[in-house]
Amino acid sequence: EADIYQTPRYLVIGTGKKITLECSQTMGHDKMYWYQQDPGMELHLIHYSYGVNSTEKGDLSSESTVSRIRTEHFPLTLESARPSHTSQYLCASTDGSSGNTIYFGEGSWLTVV
Amino acid sequence: GNSVTQMEGPVTLSEEAFLTINCTYTATGYPSLFWYVQYPGEGLQLLLKATKADDKGSNKGFEATYRKETTSFHLEKGSVQVSDSAVYFCALRGSGAGSYQLTFGKGTKLSVIP
Numbered sequence: 001e002a003d004i005y006q007t008p009r010y011l012v013i014g015t016g017k018k019i020t021l022e023c024s025q026t027m028g029h030d031k032m033y034w035y036q037q038d039p040g041m042e043l044h045l046i047h048y049s050y051g052v053n054s055t056e057k058g059d060l061s062s063e064s065t066v067s068r069i070r071t072e073h074f075p076l077t078l079e080s081a082r083p084s085h086t087s088q089y090l091c092a093s094t095d096g097s098s099g100n101t102i103y104f105g106e107g108s109w110l111t112v113v
Numbered sequence: 114g115n116s117v118t119q120m121e122g123p124v125t126l127s128e129e130a131f132l133t134i135n136c137t138y139t140a141t142g143y144p145s146l147f148w149y150v151q152y153p154g155e156g157l158q159l160l161l162k163a164t165k166a167d168d169k170g171s172n173k174g175f176e177a178t179y180r181k182e183t184t185s186f187h188l189e190k191g192s193v194q195v196s197d198s199a200v201y202f203c204a205l206r207g208s209g210a211g212s213y214q215l216t217f218g219k220g221t222k223l224s225v226i227p
């Protein structure tokens with residue numbers, strides 16, 4: 001059972017609003033990730049972190065930003081939401097070697113109107 | 114770079130039918146291979162994994178065997194149920210230094226009808 005949590009699960013906000021999607025894990029994992037899932041189901045890595053104060057952009061360019069001040073916490077922020085940001089955002093974490101599982105949270109569904 | 118190609122969906126089967134979802138990969142070295150499942154409205158859950166050649170991962174009646182000679186990791190289940198309706202993702206994690214990311218296939222949506 002994965003101990004990784006995302007809030008909010010569902011959010012509808014207006015254009016131009018600032019939002020933060022929270023992600024926390026209690027497994028002590030040093031590596032954390034954010035994926036964006038488009039309506040066609042495909043998953044795109046948008047941010048990752050390999051430890052505190054370490055953040056990198058992923059394969060898909062995103063206007064969101066992330067921070068990693070504590071090991072267990074990896075929030076994602078959109079300073080000014082737009083309808084094009086409507087998507088599902090999935091947080092994940094892991095540690096150790098390549099055989100180790102990457103665990104996912106339940107996702108945050110964001111709708112910008 | 115690494116890549117995963119999986120069978121395009123959607124796939125519709127009757128209950129108790131046999132399921133195969135094909136997955137092939139391209140990677141250097143000895144990657145670990147995974148199948149994740151996503152039920153409607155939820156995140157991804159690990160279904161099974163294999164970390165070396167000829168390993169068989171299994172869970173909930175699903176199986177997949179790591180075939181290095183054919184670079185494949187096909188998912189199979191002998192008798193599907195309505196509750197297996199979900200999206201299935203094949204993924205790999207590389208074996209080189211710093212290989213901490215998953216490369217996903219595009220997902221295959223399975224619908225099982227009574």
